Amino acid sequence: xxxxxxxxxxxxxxxxxxxxxxxxxxxxxxxxxxxxxxxxxxxxxxxxxxxxxxxxxxxxxxxxxxxxxxxxxxxxxxxxxxxxxxxxxxxxxxxxxxxxxxxxxxxxxxxxxxxxxxxxxxxxxxxxxxxxxxxxxxxxxxxxxxxxxxxxxxxxxxxxxxxxxxxxxxxxxxxxxxxxxxxxxxxxxxxxxxxxxxxxxxxxxxxxxxxxxxxxxxxxxxxxxxxxxxxxxxxxxxxxxxxxxxxxxxxxxxxxxxxxxxxxxxxxxxxxxxxxxxxxxxxxxxxxxxxxxxxxxxxxxxxxxxxxxx
Amino acid sequence: xxxxxxxxxxxxxxxxxxxxxxxxxxxxxxxxxxxxxxxxxxxxxxxxxxxxxxxxxxxxxxxxxxxxxxxxxxxxxxxxxxxxxxxxxxxxxxxxxxxxxxxxxxxxxxxxxxxxxxxxxxxxxxxxxxxxxxxxxxxxxxxxxxxxxxxxxxxxxxxxxxxxxxxxxxxxxxxxxxxxxxxxxxxxxxxxxxxxxxxxxxxxxxxxxxxxxxxxxxxxxxxxxxxxxxxxxxxxxxxxxxxxxxxxxxxxxxxxxxxxxxxxxxxxxxxxxxxxxxxxxxxxxxxxxxxxxxxxxxxxxxxxxxxxxx
Numbered sequence: 001x002x003x004x005x006x007x008x009x010x011x012x013x014x015x016x017x018x019x020x021x022x023x024x025x026x027x028x029x030x031x032x033x034x035x036x037x038x039x040x041x042x043x044x045x046x047x048x049x050x051x052x053x054x055x056x057x058x059x060x061x062x063x064x065x066x067x068x069x070x071x072x073x074x075x076x077x078x079x080x081x082x083x084x085x086x087x088x089x090x091x092x093x094x095x096x097x098x099x100x101x102x103x104x105x106x107x108x109x110x111x112x113x114x115x116x117x118x119x120x121x122x123x124x125x126x127x128x129x130x131x132x133x134x135x136x137x138x139x140x141x142x143x144x145x146x147x148x149x150x151x152x153x154x155x156x157x158x159x160x161x162x163x164x165x166x167x168x169x170x171x172x173x174x175x176x177x178x179x180x181x182x183x184x185x186x187x188x189x190x191x192x193x194x195x196x197x198x199x200x201x202x203x204x205x206x207x208x209x210x211x212x213x214x215x216x217x218x219x220x221x222x223x224x225x226x227x228x229x230x231x232x233x234x235x236x237x238x239x240x241x242x243x244x245x246x247x248x249x250x251x252x253x254x255x256x257x258x259x260x261x262x263x264x265x266x267x268x269x270x271x272x273x274x275x276x277x278x279x280x281x282x283x284x285x286x287x288x289x290x291x292x293x294x295x296x297x298x299x300x301x302x303x304x305x306x307x308x309x310x
Numbered sequence: 311x312x313x314x315x316x317x318x319x320x321x322x323x324x325x326x327x328x329x330x331x332x333x334x335x336x337x338x339x340x341x342x343x344x345x346x347x348x349x350x351x352x353x354x355x356x357x358x359x360x361x362x363x364x365x366x367x368x369x370x371x372x373x374x375x376x377x378x379x380x381x382x383x384x385x386x387x388x389x390x391x392x393x394x395x396x397x398x399x400x401x402x403x404x405x406x407x408x409x410x411x412x413x414x415x416x417x418x419x420x421x422x423x424x425x426x427x428x429x430x431x432x433x434x435x436x437x438x439x440x441x442x443x444x445x446x447x448x449x450x451x452x453x454x455x456x457x458x459x460x461x462x463x464x465x466x467x468x469x470x471x472x473x474x475x476x477x478x479x480x481x482x483x484x485x486x487x488x489x490x491x492x493x494x495x496x497x498x499x500x501x502x503x504x505x506x507x508x509x510x511x512x513x514x515x516x517x518x519x520x521x522x523x524x525x526x527x528x529x530x531x532x533x534x535x536x537x538x539x540x541x542x543x544x545x546x547x548x549x550x551x552x553x554x555x556x557x558x559x560x561x562x563x564x565x566x567x568x569x570x571x572x573x574x575x576x577x578x579x580x581x582x583x584x585x586x587x588x589x590x591x592x593x594x595x596x597x598x599x600x601x602x603x604x605x606x607x608x609x610x611x612x613x614x615x616x617x618x619x620x
Contacts, residue, residue, distance in 0.1 A: 194317040
């Protein structure tokens with residue numbers, strides 16, 4: 001298999017933790033529901049490929065995300081894997097369900113903008129934070145790690161560019177609730193590297209430690225990996241990605257695909273940054289899932305490597 | 311049209327010149343030959359979209375690149391456009407043809423590796439340089455600007471990783487022949503940002519001024535824009551790109567697409583770097599060409615913007 005030459009660059013983290021979101025974020029918009037056994041196999045293969053954090057599913061109400069309505073069936077099938085398996089919990093009811101199954105890591109999903117908070121949660125930003133307060137508190141009391149997702153950190157389809165202080169305020173609020181880490185989401189993929197740098201600088205200037213920050217880029221305009229590089233250059237060492245670029249359909253009206261884990265691993269390997277991921281096994285996993293879904297992976301690395309001789 | 315928020319980053323060039331290669335590099339591998347009138351319209355539209363350098367065609371022998379066999383017909387149809395129109399000339403015969411039509415900018419195409427020099431030019435690296443010597447000398451004597459392309463600057467399909475000193479040597483040789491600028495090509499798309507930085511540093515350490523350097527990245531593994539960012543951070547201000555990502559077919563066995571001009575313009579606009587390009591007109595041009603070619607553009611920005619309301 002062709003691999004990049006390893007040439008480290010100055011000022012980057014020695015190790016990056018990839019937060020793999022394919023099974024949850026990647027599959028939650030699939031038109032045809034993926035069978036539970038296939039999801040479990042997907043999580044298992046991702047773990048075997050060396051990913052250490054695999055977001056497994058969401059304990060959202062099945063009415064809102066029917067694709068993940070099998071969370072109660074799926075989670076016990078993967079719970080014994082030797083990796084971190086965070087799950088999304090939208091509210092206390094979701095937390096109850098996750099805790100009942102022994103989940104050790106949960107995530108809440110906030111918005112930096114009022115428009116998206118309204119559209120996604122039918123609440124204001126502060127009402128949503130108030131809803132999360134007991135979720136985070138009870139999770140922490142149970143010794144459970146909590147991630148705070150923050151959507152629309154750069155641009156918003158209704159509001160346009162999102163002012164940095166607005167993002168900083170909600171980040172601060174999530175940390176004050178007790179979140180252990182944040183994931184800064186570019187939900188519509190409009191960010192560019194200078195914007196990424198500016199947001200991270202604005203957060204650290206307010207005393208947010210860089211090691212609680214993760215980044216979650218969408219490749220809608222092809223910017224995800226360049227934005228990731230900018231974040232790494234500012235010391236961020238947690239990067240969200242989705243195996244094969246699953247999530248949103250690149251051929252659909254609104255292309256909002258996640259950064260492909262394989263494209264990220266290629267860059268990190270070239271930079272000499274350790275991730276523990278076996279790229280060949282990961283590509284094979286994405287090919288297997290692409291065959292199941294009946295369409296090619298949008299990941300350029302998957303496409304390139306899957307056409308090569310081993 | 312959605313646009314990125316402009317957030318400049320420190321240490322980047324104030325202005326970037328995009329060297330648009332779509333009409334030449336993009337179309338030279340098309341199975342079905344594109345009619346000359348369509349090519350001329352393509353060049354004209356690219357110029358109207360604000361691109362200032364449009365590589366128009368190649369005066370290579372028609373036997374080797376039949377897709378560009380109409381260079382003599384095409385060039386006069388676009389020559390009056392108020393933009394730079396470099397053309398590829400493989401040898402003295404090609405230079406004669408280009409000069410006869412009044413070309414003011416030509417490019418030669420060298421290789422950093424022996425394997426590719428043999429495969430592409432049926433010569434050793436030094437034999438190829440010897441072939442280019444009179445081409446460059448005569449072009450310069452005629453007051454014509456000469457670009458030196460250098461292929462396989464990072465990896466080579468036969469030789470693997472390419473040592474930096476080997477690339478530096480050929481760059482130095484091309485400049486010594488009289489080339490005005492160089493284009494560092496990642497022909498198989500394997501470069502990563504640290505490798506890009508290391509090569510540029512190795513060249514400037516040998517006295518090569520950064521302003522004679524351009525970069526030419528392929529998006530085979532999704533790295534092109536991150537690599538471009540790394541090059542900009544080292545002061546490079548000439549970037550090759552292909553409208554719509556034309557060049558190589560992303561669905562074919564060997565995916566070797568060029569960096570899409572639109573994805574580049576999106577990033578540069580977000581960084582507040584002036585290019586003079588009207589992104590809407592450029593996307594419309596790539597959509598028009600995609601319709602002609604009968605397949606969607608692989609550019610993520612083209613896909614995203616072409617699905618939006620104006």
